[in-house]
Amino acid sequence: MKQSDPIFRLDGVTRRYGNLTALDSIDFTAEDNSYISLLGPSGSGKTSLLRVIAGFEAPDSGRIWFQGRDITDLPAHERGIGFVFQNFALFPHLTIFENVAFGLRNGAINPPEAEIIQRVKETIEMVGLTGLEDRNPDQISGGQKQRVALARSLVMQPKLVLLDEPLGALDANLRERMQTELRTIRERLDVTFLHVTGSETEALAMGDKVAVLDSGRIVQFGTPEEIYDAPIISDVALFLNRFNLFDGTLKDGVFHGAFGSVPVSGARANETDVYAIRYDRTQIFDTGSTDLPGPALPARYLASEYLGSSIVFLFETEDNKTVEVDHHLSLGEPRDLEVGRDYVLSWSPEQAIVFGKELAR
């Protein structure tokens, strides 16, 4: 199969719970042998989507295609799609070895015992758990449980593995290590990972492609760079947590906001008029400066957060809106700021992204 062949396809998939529409007519095509992050805030329907693909729930309408076959009416245990649960869901009464062997022993394929032992051993080795085969799930750590859950799915050699916030239950250190490992393991195996997460950094770091889900719809699907640099609607920009977003009005190619009126060269279709500038594109100037690169936004300095490689400065505007400025330390030492004093924030207008009802050209 070529990289570009679709591994699975969703065709108008809709799922409702009573009055609530969890999935709203989703069309989606995933490439084979890729790592796809599915990013969405809680309640956006991302877990529902995974459960529908896995077959734990049936869609109210729409079809699901997997490896060129319509699997909408196929029960979960006949789909051959791996699923890694957020809480790992290991079988508590079975050893690590038997947990991993479960699918081979109890599934449809039923290979001979020698093959089971060999495949289980190889998979356990691949996820780095050799030596723990005879332990019980309550005798291993969270990160190890995560690996068992992954091995349990991978031993079945699925073409698609769904991961439901797989790193959510791990601490920060472990999360970063598992991020790299998940990617390495996937690349070795010719398998597609669909990784659901609520964390924008995780989604951007891990996915070859990122799909952003909001209120039961996939609002944007693209490479992490595309999502990061060019969010398609203001909700995506908001969710990425990298943009200062200003409400205002866009009229005749001019955006009127808290920072005055700025002519804009283009705008993306959106339900409201929003002006977005990235945290790290926003610059700090003294009140009264004349060499501003663009609009002037007066703001009071509140506090800073040291993040290691950068510092985030928090400002408050006159209408009580918090504005963040991200200063990367590789660009030099940040300037000294006095808490409570007024400064002016500015940026080059061409780096702003404008969303509007009116499509200015």
Add this chain to the structure above:
Amino acid sequence: MSAAGTNTKKTHSFQLLAPGVVWMILFLVAPIMMIVYVSFWTQTTFAINSTLTLDSWRNFFASEAYVGALWTTIRLWLIVLTLTFIVGYPAALYVGLLVKSKTVSTVLLVLCVIPFWTSFLIRVLAWRPMLGKEGAINIILQKIGLIDTPIEVLLFSELSVIIGMTQIYVVFMVGPIAFMLGRIDRNIIEAARDLGAGFGRIFWKIIFPLSLPGVVVGAIFVSVMVLGEFATSGALSGRKVNLLGNIIVTQVGSLKWAMASVVGVILTILLGIVVAGFLRIVDLKREI
């Protein structure tokens, strides 16, 4: 920690344990030792004295009626235990696992317990108008024309004792099993489905093993109560079925303390073996 510290700690735990230990010695250990002792006393028709003898024990094992009662007890216990399991497990499966709403499953469990709001004897006696020759079941079967003459074996037989005991004790099987099933993480079952296991496989490899501690606790409850039973067999068998419990009642009634003690000791040993056997199946300490 110093030796003095350890000693204080020990003294404290002894003080905390003391009331319980005293209570158990006074009302459990002492009476059991007493019964064992009395079982070796010499019994004459109208009197008993503390000269030690094996006569009562010999009489028990020489009498066909007594040994027969032992076997009847064991047989009825196994039948009732099996039936409470067969009837109780599916009910527990429904209440504990298949019902999605916690409220509904609590309501269903309470419904199971409601019969216990009436007295034990009334629950047993209520089976008489159900099972009797002119009882509800026979009347209904005759009315719809399934039978011409009433089924007499329904009441005052071993069958009626089995039916009565199963009905009374099944809830003690349902409760612990439903509790264990309710604790199973639903994701585990979905994970098994995702790995390709069908319903049968999931039940035998995941659900049943995980509910086993509940089965064992339920089986211990039912066993302890059925093995010591005398009221149900007394009320529903028409004195035809004699269990060890019935023998104790009649022996005590005729002041045959030594023989009653022998039966009591045998029953206690039997219970001990049964409970110990069940506890070997699962390690209950892991579940607490």
